[in-house]
Amino acid sequence: MKAARFDYERPANLDAALALLGNEGAFAKVLAGGQSLGPMLNLRLVRPDLLVDVRRIPELTQAATHDGALILGAATTHAAIEDGRVPDATRGMMAAVASGIAYRPVRNRGTIGGSLAHADPAADWPTCLAALGAEALIAGARGQRAVPMREFLASAFETSLRADEILEAVRVPVLSARARWGFYKVCRKTGEFAQGIAAVVDDPERAGARVAVGATGSAPIIIEDAGALLRRPFDAGAAARLLRERGLGGDEIDMQIHVAALKRAILRLH
Amino acid sequence: MSAKPIAMSINGRKVEAAVEPRLSLADYLREHLLLTGTHLGCEHGVCGACTIMIDGAPARSCIALAVACDGAEIRTIEGFDDDPAMAELRLAFGECHGLQCGYCTPAMLIVARDIVLRLPEADEARIRVELSGNLCRCTGYVGIVKAIRQVLDKRRG
Ligand SMILES: Cc1cc2nc3c(=O)[nH]c(=O)nc-3n(C[C@H](O)[C@H](O)[C@H](O)COP(=O)(O)OP(=O)(O)OC[C@H]3O[C@@H](n4cnc5c(N)ncnc54)[C@H](O)[C@@H]3O)c2cc1C
Ligand code: FES
Numbered sequence A: 001m002k003a004a005r006f007d008y009e010r011p012a013n014l015d016a017a018l019a020l021l022g023n024e025g026a027f028a029k030v031l032a033g034g035q036s037l038g039p040m041l042n043l044r045l046v047r048p049d050l051l052v053d054v055r056r057i058p059e060l061t062q063a064a065t066h067d068g069a070l071i072l073g074a075a076t077t078h079a080a081i082e083d084g085r086v087p088d089a090t091r092g093m094m095a096a097v098a099s100g101i102a103y104r105p106v107r108n109r110g111t112i113g114g115s116l117a118h119a120d121p122a123a124d125w126p127t128c129l130a131a132l133g134a135e136a137l138i139a140g141a142r143g144q145r146a147v148p149m150r151e152f153l154a155s156a157f158e159t160s161l162r163a164d165e166i167l168e169a170v171r172v173p174v175l176s177a178r179a180r181w182g183f184y185k186v187c188r189k190t191g192e193f194a195q196g197i198a199a200v201v202d203d204p205e206r207a208g209a210r211v212a213v214g215a216t217g218s219a220p221i222i223i224e225d226a227g228a229l230l231r232r233p234f235d236a237g238a239a240a241r242l243l244r245e246r247g248l249g250g251d252e253i254d255m256q257i258h259v260a261a262l263k264r265a266i267l268r269l270h
Numbered sequence B: 001m002s003a004k005p006i007a008m009s010i011n012g013r014k015v016e017a018a019v020e021p022r023l024s025l026a027d028y029l030r031e032h033l034l035l036t037g038t039h040l041g042c043e044h045g046v047c048g049a050c051t052i053m054i055d056g057a058p059a060r061s062c063i064a065l066a067v068a069c070d071g072a073e074i075r076t077i078e079g080f081d082d083d084p085a086m087a088e089l090r091l092a093f094g095e096c097h098g099l100q101c102g103y104c105t106p107a108m109l110i111v112a113r114d115i116v117l118r119l120p121e122a123d124e125a126r127i128r129v130e131l132s133g134n135l136c137r138c139t140g141y142v143g144i145v146k147a148i149r150q151v152l153d154k155r156r157g
């Protein structure tokens, strides 16, 4: 199918983009890589009046380490992260996660910010960044605010971004040399959206072990102080009880898939 | 919704036009420029049939807007006549039965070339992973994978 009519602007900078979004009376949507919005426009699941293309805005393409954290512009593509064309703060975790998202032609266009703003519960970045303790840096007419993933990811396709705000960057704490990570995504076909995801980050010099379980149908489940879960041998019963307690819905099979993803992520800690 | 001016390079040729913002790059190439080697299947990013090169990297043309590709360098299957890797792949696809109906073939060749140039050490498992975003309803992939392996093996010497 083809998209319905809309208008298109490509502002040169963040302020101009925010001004376009702040225009009352027109339903404007941000366009980044178009790898989620493109299909939605073609299927006419969304019918904006105006697309504001942010892919080339300088603030959104930055990538630098400051004060123990990597600031990664929202318009950084999955492929740039996969290839190590941006600095690595996570001992290879983000590059590995990026390489498992969709297919190379999609990764060449799709962005980390677009993925977070879209907040598909089955997407990879929300779960990965939640485990890493990342923050969303959000630009609005009244300045910038930093929002931790736990708050940013509200529910399925729901974030704390307001319609007149732009996700400018993500802030990812640099892992220490002693940190270990594990990630596992259950999907039937290579590159598909996940049926279950687990991300584990264990950094003894920072917050300790943090676990995020995704593809829950809603926001990822984030477990702080997750040291007990990491003990060997893995206790599947205890993990299932914990996930149920934290609100994981679905039937026995869904539970089995999420517990398996968690077990495999923990076994892959390195 | 007024038409927007765009200028891009397509297969090395400068092109200027005014397009409706909703026009996909695929439709611009096929309907306006009659470059019908780029095929359309699903039109939502899944099947891979529309894959072309945007600024030197493979991308889906069905979910790229022509207007957003203003200033870009586009290369479609019609633009590879003199490309050495593509010449090797064309031959190998023929020899190894890498195509039947040919619907998926232009995009398969573009992705195959990306594998050959970006991942010169790729083994069969890696080739299959890299091909997972391009669907073929005919061949069962065996001939396609064999063709890519043949080119990689020859290049490795
Ligand atoms: C075939 C296929 C398979 C896929 N498989 C996977 C997968 O396995 N795992 C996975 O995680 N993803 C997958 N994806 C989705 C892909 O990762 C997208 O790249 C990503 O979801 C959206 O990023 P984008 O830059 O393309 O955003 P767009 O499509 O441009 O935008 C998506 C949404 O976010 C908003 N938005 C974008 N950027 C910003 C910003 N900076 N500030 C505010 N709002 C913004 C847009 O308004 C829109 O609502 C797949 C996509 C396709 C087509
Ligand atoms: S037509 Fe573009 S991916 Fe199917």
Ligand code: FES
Pocket: B098, B099, B100, B101, B102, B103, B104, B105, B135, B136, B137, B138, B139
């Ligand atoms: S040869 Fe017919 S779809 Fe691939």
